[in-house]
Amino acid sequence: MVxxxxxxxxxxxxxxxxxxxxxxxxxxxxxxxxxxVAVNLWYHVGSANERPGRTGFAHLFEHMLFxxxxxxEANEHFELVxxxxxxxxxxxxxxxxxxxxxxxxxxxxxxxxxxxxxxxxLLPAMTQQKLDTQREVVMNERRWTMDNQPYGTWMERLxxxxxxxxxxxxxxxxxxxxxxTAASLDDIANFFATYYTPDNAVLSIAGDFDPAxxxxxxxxxxxxxxxxxxKPPLPDMSLPPxxxxxxxxxxxxDVMLPRLFLAFRSPAFGxxxxxxxxxxxxxxxxRNASRLRRRLVLERQIAxxxxxxxxxxxxxxxxLVVDVTARPGVHAEQLEQEVAHEIDTLVRDGVGxxxxxRSVAVIQTSFVSALQEAGERADRLSMFAxxxxxxxxxxxxxxxxxxxxxxxxxxxARERLGEDNRASLLYVARDxxxxxxxxxxxxxxxx
Amino acid sequence: xxxxTALKAPRPIPGxxxxxxxxxxxxxxxxxxxxxxxxxxxxxxxxxxAIISDAGAACDRQGREGxxxxxxxxxxxxxxxxxxxxxxxxxFERLGASIDSHADWDAAALTMTCMAEHLxxxxxxxxxxxxxxxxxxxxxxxxxxxxxxxxxQLRAEPRGLADEQFSRFVYNxxxxxxxxxxxxxxxxxxxxxxxxxxxxxxxxxxxGTTIVxxxxxxxxxxxxxxxxxxxxxxxxxxxxxxxxxxxVKRERxxxxxxxxxxxxxxxxxxxxGIPRNHPDFFPVxxxxxxxxxxxxxRINMNLREVHGYTYGAFSGIQWRRQAGPFVxxxxxxxxxxxxxxxxILLEINRIRAEPVLPEELSLATSYLDGVFPIRxxxxxxxxxxxxxxxxxxxxxxxxxxYREHVRSMTIDRLLDAAQRHLHPDSLQMVVVGDxxxxxxxxxxxxxxxxxxxxTLGNPxx
Numbered sequence: 001m002v003x004x005x006x007x008x009x010x011x012x013x014x015x016x017x018x019x020x021x022x023x024x025x026x027x028x029x030x031x032x033x034x035x036x037v038a039v040n041l042w043y044h045v046g047s048a049n050e051r052p053g054r055t056g057f058a059h060l061f062e063h064m065l066f067x068x069x070x071x072x073e074a075n076e077h078f079e080l081v082x083x084x085x086x087x088x089x090x091x092x093x094x095x096x097x098x099x100x101x102x103x104x105x106x107x108x109x110x111x112x113x114x115x116x117x118x119x120x121x122l123l124p125a126m127t128q129q130k131l132d133t134q135r136e137v138v139m140n141e142r143r144w145t146m147d148n149q150p151y152g153t154w155m156e157r158l159x160x161x162x163x164x165x166x167x168x169x170x171x172x173x174x175x176x177x178x179x180x181t182a183a184s185l186d187d188i189a190n191f192f193a194t195y196y197t198p199d200n201a202v203l204s205i206a207g208d209f210d211p212a213x214x215x216x217x218x219x220x221x222x223x224x225x226x227x228x229x230x231k232p233p234l235p236d237m238s239l240p241p242x243x244x245x246x247x248x249x250x251x252x253x254d255v256m257l258p259r260l261f262l263a264f265r266s267p268a269f270g271x272x273x274x275x276x277x278x279x280x281x282x283x284x285x286x287r288n289a290s291r292l293r294r295r296l297v298l299e300r301q302i303a304x305x306x307x308x309x310x311x312x313x314x315x316x317x318x319x320l321v322v323d324v325t326a327r328p329g330v331h332a333e334q335l336e337q338e339v340a341h342e343i344d345t346l347v348r349d350g351v352g353x354x355x356x357x358r359s360v361a362v363i364q365t366s367f368v369s370a371l372q373e374a375g376e377r378a379d380r381l382s383m384f385a386x387x388x389x390x391x392x393x394x395x396x397x398x399x400x401x402x403x404x405x406x407x408x409x410x411x412x413a414r415e416r417l418g419e420d421n422r423a424s425l426l427y428v429a430r431d432x433x434x435x436x437x438x439x440x441x442x443x444x445x446x447x
Numbered sequence: 448x449x450x451x452t453a454l455k456a457p458r459p460i461p462g463x464x465x466x467x468x469x470x471x472x473x474x475x476x477x478x479x480x481x482x483x484x485x486x487x488x489x490x491x492x493x494x495x496x497a498i499i500s501d502a503g504a505a506c507d508r509q510g511r512e513g514x515x516x517x518x519x520x521x522x523x524x525x526x527x528x529x530x531x532x533x534x535x536x537x538x539f540e541r542l543g544a545s546i547d548s549h550a551d552w553d554a555a556a557l558t559m560t561c562m563a564e565h566l567x568x569x570x571x572x573x574x575x576x577x578x579x580x581x582x583x584x585x586x587x588x589x590x591x592x593x594x595x596x597x598x599x600q601l602r603a604e605p606r607g608l609a610d611e612q613f614s615r616f617v618y619n620x621x622x623x624x625x626x627x628x629x630x631x632x633x634x635x636x637x638x639x640x641x642x643x644x645x646x647x648x649x650x651x652x653x654x655g656t657t658i659v660x661x662x663x664x665x666x667x668x669x670x671x672x673x674x675x676x677x678x679x680x681x682x683x684x685x686x687x688x689x690x691x692x693x694x695v696k697r698e699r700x701x702x703x704x705x706x707x708x709x710x711x712x713x714x715x716x717x718x719x720g721i722p723r724n725h726p727d728f729f730p731v732x733x734x735x736x737x738x739x740x741x742x743x744x745r746i747n748m749n750l751r752e753v754h755g756y757t758y759g760a761f762s763g764i765q766w767r768r769q770a771g772p773f774v775x776x777x778x779x780x781x782x783x784x785x786x787x788x789x790x791i792l793l794e795i796n797r798i799r800a801e802p803v804l805p806e807e808l809s810l811a812t813s814y815l816d817g818v819f820p821i822r823x824x825x826x827x828x829x830x831x832x833x834x835x836x837x838x839x840x841x842x843x844x845x846x847x848x849y850r851e852h853v854r855s856m857t858i859d860r861l862l863d864a865a866q867r868h869l870h871p872d873s874l875q876m877v878v879v880g881d882x883x884x885x886x887x888x889x890x891x892x893x894x895x896x897x898x899x900x901x902t903l904g905n906p907x908x
Contacts, residue, residue: 011492033490034820035465071456075752079743080458083810085817104817109459117456136755136780140711144758144778148711150603208465256599287545288524289537298533301589304596328596354541361543365493365562369545372491372825 011368012395013377016211017385022227023199026218027381027391029206031374037207039111040100040378041119042386044202045195047175048094048168048234048315053182056138056175059092060183061191063134065099066090070121074130077114084110087375094159094169095315096386102375105208109217116221119201122192128185135180142174150255151427161249162263162319162423168234169313197228204381204391207374237316239265242421249423250332252430257304258332259325260339261425264416266320269312270388275400276408277416281308281320282359283351283409284342289358292324295342302330302338314387320416332428340422347417350410360401367397467820469846470829473666480654480684481677484833485669486661488826492563494662495826496573499834502555502650504628505690505768511638512623513630517590518646519550522557525586528579532586535576544569548576552628552690552767554838555651560827563663567672574676577656580647587640594635602902605706605879606778609713612904616702616875617718617772619693624771653677654684657837662826692769694719699872699895703886704879705907712784712880716791717774718873723766723839729852730864731764736811737803737861738762738794739775743810745794746775754790756783768839773869781881785888788876792894795874799865802858815853 016028047058068074081088086103101111146152156172163170203222205214243265267273285292285308292306305325311318322343326335370376377394384393472486504515523546526532539546544561557576561569601607611627618625626634658677660669721731732740739746739762750760756779765771775795779787823829836845876894878885889897901907 031490034824035467036820036824075743075748079810082741082743082814083817084461085814085819085821087818087821102821104461104464104820106461106464107817110461113459133752133755137751137758140756140778140780141758143711143780148605148709148713148778150600254603256603257596287536287540289533289540294533298586298589301592304593304600327592328599358537358541362540362545365543365545365560368491368493368562369560369825369827372493374824 011398013371015381015392015395017391018215020198020219020223022223022225023197024218024222024225025202025385025389027202027204027385028209028211028214029204029377029381030209030211031206031377032208035105035208036102036374037105037108037111037205037209038100038102038374038378039108039115040204040206040375040382041098041115042202042382043097043196044095044200044386045097045231046093046095047171047173049195049231050171053179054187055171055179056173057179057183057187057191058097059174060134060138060180061188062090062092062097063138064126064131064188065118065122067130067134068125069118070124071117072114072125074125077118080110080114086111092173094173094311094313098379098382100375100379102373108205108209108214112217112221115203116225119196119198119222120225122196123189126185126188131183131185131188135183138174138180139177142177146174151253151259153251153253154261154425154427157249157251158261158263158319158321158423158425161247161425162243162265164239167239168237194228194231198222198225199227200231202382202385204378204385206378206381234315239317241265241317241415242418243423244420246419247423248426250426250428253427255427255429257326257328258330258335258429259323259427260332260335262322262324262339262343263423263425264320264421266310266318266412266416268316268318269310269314270393272400273412274310274318275404276412277318277320278310279356279359279363279401279404280351280409280412280417281310282363283355284308284346285322286359287362291346291355292322292339292342296324296338300338302327302335332426336424336426343417347413350413351406353406356404356406356409360404363401364398464817469823469832470661472833475666475670475673477653477674477678479678479680479682481673481680482657482837483670483673484657484659484837485664485666486829486833487663487665488661488829489663492663493560493826494563494566494660494664495558495560495830496570497659497830497834498557498573498577499657499659499837500555500651501655501685501687502646503550503553505552505623506646506650506688507623507630510634511642512626512628512634513594514638514642514646515550515555515650516629517587517594517638518643518650519548519555520590521582521586521643522576522580523548524590525580525582527575528581529575531583535572539569539572542569550628552624552771554834556834558827558830566662566664570672570676577651577677578680582640582643582647584640587643591635591638594629595632597629598632605709605711605713608704608902609715609877609879612702612704612879612900613715613717613774613875613877614772615904616700616877617695619691619695621691622693623690624692624769650685652682652685653680654682659830659833659837661830661833690767690769692719692722694873695875697873697875699874701876701878701889701895701897702900703882703889703897704877704900704902704904705882706879706902707881707883709879709881710781711778712781712878712885713778714784714787714791715774715776715877716788716874717772718870718875719770720764720773721868722768722770724768727864727868730856730860731868733808733811733815733853733856734798734861734864735762735764736815737807738798738865741811741814745798746791749790749794750777750779750787754783754786756780756787760787760791781884784878784880784885785892788889788894789892792871792874795869795871799862799869799871802862805858808856808858808861812853812856816850819850
C-alpha cells in the first residue's frame, strides 16, 4: 500500500503467550534496545461489575492494592519500585483495572514478586484504618477531578445519559460520596475473592528480559495462587444500534463558557465497524486539521476548542463523543446548533478519501510512537488479551485502520450520526457568571 | 521496623544492571550559524525534529507579555506565504506528522514527529514554517481572542488560577516572571501584528536556532536535509535577554482568592528558587525528591497517606535560565486547609533542621539513578532532553555524567542545600478556596497576614 507516495513499512512486535494451570494468561514481548522491562497486569473487572449501592468500589479497591499485602507494608510497594528506579501506577476503567511497573531490567523479579504478593496475599494486610484513609483520598480525588473542576462532572453525567439506568456502564466510575462512605472491609474481602484471581487476569511483560527466565519467575511467584471460584456474569450488555431519540441534558455549572459533549452510540471496540467509527471521530476531531477544528475554531471562530474521542468499550456498544467549547459571546444553543449542523453536513455529503487518509496517517504515527515505550506495549498486549484473548491483535491495529475506506466511514455516519442517535450534555454558565453573555470584545473590558 | 517485618518473606535480589548510556549524538554547524544536534535512534521507524530558537517568553517587552507565545503559535497557525494555517496543518497531517509550536520561558520550539519515511517531506514543511511565516492578520486576531477566552476560563478553574496568581505574589512587580508567560488581557490587547513580525525577525535567526533531530536517520542524512532546507536562511545571532527574577520584598503572607462553596482548596506555598545553571542543581534536586518530588516523599506521605487530606501533594522547582519558583502544590478538602498548610510548613522546616535519614537519601538517589533510562524511551523524550542541553548550555557529557552526580550526593550536601535554598521566612501562600470555611483556621495558624482577592486577582473585602 502506498501512502503519500512512499512505501509503507509494516511493523510487528514479537509476541509469545502461555497460561499457568491456575488460569493466569501471560503475554511476552521482547525488545532489548534498552535495559528496561515493563510488567503489566489487567484484571477483568471494572466499575461495570459493581453492585448497586457500591458505586466507586472497583476504583477504591485499586487504591487499597497499594496499601500492602502479607509481605509488603503499606506504601512499601511504591517505595520498593521507586527505590529500584521504576515507575508505577494503576488505573480503573468501566471494564477493567490495571496495575503496572516499568523497571530497570535487572529488577523484573521485584515487580513480579510484588504483583504476585498482592494477588495471592492481600487480605491479611487490610485494616479499617487503611480503608478509612484511602476513602478520604478517593473523596479528594473526586473533588479534584470532578467537583471542584469546571465541567468535571461530565465524566459521570455522560455515561449516565447514554446508558439505560440498569446497564452496567450507566453509573459513576469514581462513585458517589454516599456509596464510598458505605464501603466496608467485608466488601473488600468479597471483591478481592471474586475478581482478583489469576484466571481473571492477564500478565504482560515487554522489554529487556530472557523469556525462559521470565517464565520461570512467573511460575515461581504466581504458580501457587489458587484459581478463583468464578465471577458473577455481567448482564446482557447489548443495546439497539441507536438511542432512538435525541437525548438532552443541560447542566448549569460554575463555568465561564458553554461546552457541549455530543455522544453517539457506536460499535463495540474491536469490531470492523469500530475502526470506521474511530476514523470518523478522527475526521471530526483529531488534531488541528480535523473538520470541527477547521470549521468551528479556525473558520467560523465560534469555538475555542473542538475534539472527538471514543470510550473504546468492548462489551455491547461503544460511545463516540464530540467535545466542543464555545468562544466568549457564543450562546449554548448556538453552539449546539452549529455542531449539529457540521454533523448533519457530514452525514449528508460524506467524507472524502483525503480526510480518511489524513486521519489514518495521524493515528498510525501516534500508535507507533506509543509503542516506543515498554509500558505502552505491555498495556496494549494486556488489553487485547483481556478483551479478546488475542494479544496478537496489537500487530493488526495499523492494518485495520488502513483498511478503513471513505465508504465505510460514510456508512457508519449514515447509520449512527443521525438525530435518533445523539445525546447532548450541554454545560452552561450559571446566572452569576457573565462569560456567556458578553461578546469577545466586551469580555476584554469586563475583565 | 517492627518484629513482624523481620519475619516477612525476603525481597528478590536484583542481578547487576545492564549498562546503559544516553543516546549518542553529534553536532554539525551550517555556514549561516545554524546548529544541528543529531541522535540516531533506530528502534522504530520514527523521527522527531525539534527546532529550538532563542525566542522564549523572557524576551517579551514589558507591557507586551505574551508576544513570544503568540509568535510561536503563529509560526504554524498563522500559515506560510504558500498556505494558510489550516492548509499548512493539513499538509503536515497528511504525512501523519504531529506538529506543535509553542514558547516556554527560555525558548520557542517547533516540534514534529513522523514516520521516518516521511522525514524529507516533513523537513521541507518545517523549512517553509521557519523561513516564510505569514502571520495572517485574521489568525493574529483569532489567537489573541483565544488567549482572552483562556483567561476567562481560568476564573472558574481553581488549579490554573492558583498557578497563575502564585507568580505575582512571589516575584517583584518589575520581574517578567511575575506576569503570566502567555500574557494578560491588557498586554495581549497591546500587541499588534507589526510587533509580532519584528519579534520574529529579531529572535528567529539561524545564529540563535538549533535543530535537534532524533530517530531513524543518520547524522549525514540530517545534515543534508538541514543544508538543503535551511542553508539559504540569512540572519545573525539575536542578543541574549536576561529575565529579571527579583523576588518580592515581603514577609510571609497568605493570599486568599475567594471561590465561594469550593469543596477543595488549591494551595501553593513557595518562593523564588534558583536558576537551572546554579552549581547546587543536583543537591537541590535530590533534596526536593526527599521533600516532595516523588510519591513516597515526605509531603505526599504526610498529607495523603497519614492524614488523607488530599489526592496528592508535591514540591518542585521550575527550572529556568533565571531563578524559577520553588513551590509546593496540592488540593485539599476545604475544612483541612490550615492543617495541610501547617504540615507543609513543618516539612519545610524539618528538612532544614535535621539531616535526612540514610534510607531517604538512598530512595531518592536510587530512584533518580535507576529511572534514568526509562526517561528516554521515545524520540520525542530524547529530543526534549537534547533541547534542555541546548537551551541551558549544559556540558556535552551532561547526560553521561548525570547518574554519577546523583550517586555522589550526601546527607550533608542535602542539608546544606535545604538550609541555603529553602526560605521558610519568605514563603508566600496562595489559597483558592472558600473564605467562609478556610479564613478563620488560616488566621489561627498564624502563617502570616491574610489578604483577600476575587478571581480576577483584585483586592476584595
